Amino acid sequence: MSDEDGYFGESVAARYDESSAGMFTPDAVDPAVDLLARLAGGGRALEFGVGTGRIALPLAGRGVPVHGIDMSRAMTARLSAKPGGDTVGVTIGDFATTRAPGSFAVAYLVFNTINNLTTQDAQVDCFRNAAGHLEPGGCFVVEVGVPELRLLPPGQTAVPFGIGPAEWAFDTYDTATQAMSSHYVTVRDGRAEHSSIPFRYVWPAELDLMARIAGMRLRDRWEGWSGEPFTHESRRHVSVWEKPAD
Known part of the structure; x- marks a missing residue:
């Protein structure tokens, strides 16, 4: 990997929205934005791996102040060029360790982006980074697939x-x-x-332990953004960990 934008350089950014078009539909976006807006309340939201703004822009459109961290200048340039892009602040860097200014009511990471961190240490650092950004009582939300090993x-x-x-x-x-x-x-x-x-897949229980290391506790886990029950047949999950209020 020689590109300073990591694996999401110009060639990927140029076709990202088109290649992921199914994830930009209202059915895919609206439930996520609904939940994140509720968790943010009147506070700020921080997106790890903000990319081209699939979630950040509609969330900002709901009146939630949104800031994003992303390594890829090519991806975030697309975000900034979109309508409303000037309302989303961006910090360039590795979201496992990069600090954004201020504190936040909710931090979130969607669409399997936790797997872009290819070591367990980096994933643990991500949880610590999220906890460090959160206000007391704030939440960290992760959407990620359940490893498909049953298909092997x-x-x-x-x-x-x-x-x-x-x-x-x-x-x-x-x-x-x-x-x-x-x-x-x-x-x-x-x-x-x-x-x-390259990615690193991670199990739900492993993520819970990472959250505990970072001083957070599991609050909710669902199969999807609309609160469907998480079961042994679920192929993904949306999990919410909370930072203690005191």
């Missing part, structure tokens, strides 16, 4: 998640290290192009 038969390391006429996408897993990578193969003009992004 013995001897297999890959799970496809996107198949189209000219595009294929699949994840590969190393169950010994919790390392995974998302791979994208695109055929253009008869030529195949391959790109991949």
Whole structure:
């Protein structure tokens, strides 16, 4: 990784909104914004990995002051260029350790972004960073998938998640290290192009322990933003940890 923007440089930023179009629909965005606005109350919100503003912009549109931390100047340039982008403050840096000015009622991290931190230490640092930004009684919210290891038969390391006429996408897993990578193969003009992004998958119970290390406690966990029950069949979760009020 040589790009100062990490794995989300100009080539990714230029097509990010289009390639993730399903995540920009009202059905995907509105429930998340509803919950975050309630948790923020009259306070400020901090987004780790703010990207192009999929959640930050509509949340700011609800009257919640929003600040974001992101390593990618290319991604945040798209945010700033959108209507309302000038209302969202941005600090460039690694959200595991970078400090933003002020304190916040809610910090949040969505769409599997915790997995972009590829070591357990970095993920723990992220929880500590969130707790350090929160006001007493504030909440840290994470949306992330449950590792898909149940889909791996013995001897297999890959799970496809996107198949189209000219595009294929699949994840590969190393169950010994919790390392995974998302791979994208695109055929253009008869030529195949391959790109991949490394991640570290993490279990719900492991996240709870990280929160405890950072001085927070689990308040709620649901399958999705609308409060669906989290069960052993759930493929993702939205979890809320609270910083003690005293």
